[in-house]
Amino acid sequence: MLNFDKQKYIQVVNGAVQLRGQIEKAVDEVTERGFNNLFFIGSGGAIASMYAYEYLISSISTLPVYAEIAAEFSLMNHKQLSKHSLVILSSLSGTTQETVEAAKYCKKIGAVTIGLSGEAGTPLAELVDYPLINYAENDFAADSVNIQLLYLTSRLLYKQNEFPDYEAFAEQMERIPSILLKVKESTEKKAEQFASKYKDETYHMVVGSGSSFGRAYSYAMCVLEEMQWIRTKSIHAAEFFHGTLEVVDEDTSIILLKGEDETRPLTDRVQKFAEKYTRKLTVFDTADYELEGISGPFRKFISALVIASALQRVSVHLEDKRKHSLDTRKYYRVVEY
Template identity: 30%
Template sequence: MVMGMSEVTEVMNRVKEEFAKREGGLQTVIFVACGGSLASSYPARYLLNAEARNLRIAGYNSNEFVYATPKAVGSNALVICTSTKATAETVEAVKTANKLGAVTVGLTGYDDSLTAQSAQFYITYYHADEWYKDPSLIHYNSQGTALKIAFWLLKEYEGYEYYDQAQKAFELMPEIYGKAYEKVKEDTAKFAMDYKDDKVWNVLGSGVTYEAVYSDAFCFFQEMQTVHCVPIHSGEYFHGAFETTDKDLAILLLKSAGRTRYLDDRAERFLNKFAGHHYIIDAEKLGLDRLDEKVAEYFNSLLIHPITKQFITAMGEVRMHPMSYRRYMWKFEY
């Protein structure tokens, strides 16, 4: 069985038993988290919104969930809260969902975290700063765990017909990522030298890959490299943001495999005409075309997210600005 899938199946079967006792059963699935943890649920949310006909799907920042709780949170709601340790706002979100009668699942890196202890059920995933260097762990993280839950929900509640293809895709991902990781090593060195002095970035992408766009912008560039970065959906690029494009603006385009690739192709054509300081990372060329086309697009970010960390980490090393550096985070109350 796929790494981590047995844990997901065991816990989610217990969740299903709980909903079977409740009138109306499961109707709403809400993913709640902050920052990179919220971004990590985006592929799962995208998959469920794309494929589910009956389930209502949403995603909320933890603090917004606490202060502007959606009315759907109740006995027919599954609230999945993600925090590697115990982000205070996310723990409070779990408690809020519990009080309103929802079924809560905590996704966390540690069995003894407050996230795990506060939720009715919990699933642990692997977390370490250097996780992206080990291809065997490619889907044993928060993003991969949420995606496994989403495929399980589709199978159990929506009669999803491509579950087996999805499991095969999970099995292939370590090999695909391992080859991609080695393939881009020289490219990361050149990228680091070419872009080390840029202080303003745009990152573009579409579909599931928007998870990597968001994470690159807010986590890798702004949080870890202290440079301004704007996350832009490829389809929205032509509705405002492209007016800032010129030959000096640093732009990173993350191209998807799958149905939304047309949006990225269109952005690439424009960049080739009017930009000049842009870089393209293409999931299809990095091996995602090996997956069954019925499910491949849902794995875009599992591949691109760690690849972009490889690139940006290399840039950080040249800049002598480690990815672990923070000005404010974890240093005082805020």
């Protein structure tokens, strides 16, 4: 695979899997202590990854769950936040200012905090009650964070007595590094073809639903816009039909992300439309991957992770074909604003 450091990748994803014990201990402790709602808090790619788990929990559990943008959350006085809340925050660098502020705000209110970060000793890791540390760089951050959020979510559901299959799921997740490696390998050719075909494209629509909507939002904003400086529109598959469809013509690139949850009919509908009205449809569908060792009912859980892992190959090939480094920024952490 192009620009792929297998050893580094395996280290990152194994690192995430190895947090299982620590995650179980944290969740069991906070459950013992008791909490009556759950917040996911982050900025940009971090909150985007969390949308999948907000969706999953809403569709499975009676535990009220909220996903909030860190900077807004710190200002808005969200009245559901209390000392009886459990808050999961995430920042790869552990220094994202808005997320660090949000963590401080949660502490002040007295909520219990779990924080995902790429390094120990960072402001976020130091602030939260339960730091989860797994080193990753931008390329594999989504894989790392999604694995941790999956363990967190599934354990939380289990402790709420709403996911009796936890043990089976957590065991199957131990095989996820080699499963994701296969996902990447079997995406490689498609990723290269996509990058070749669309290297000069100036605009992409990225569409998803349910647990894959966050990926659509994030791939558009954090990769195509931030890392490749290409204009995008991310849009929910259901909302696509309430406005955005009108800008589609036969030359409109649509990237459709299909997962395997209850909302799949919504992405089917976009696919049917797009096949008719544009020549530039690209579908990334978790159903195309074997995911050997993952039971059918669990495929819904890992859809967002699988899509994230597959799309990372697209990013690498875009960088290559467009000769535009994924690391170059004009503004972010470059200029003051």
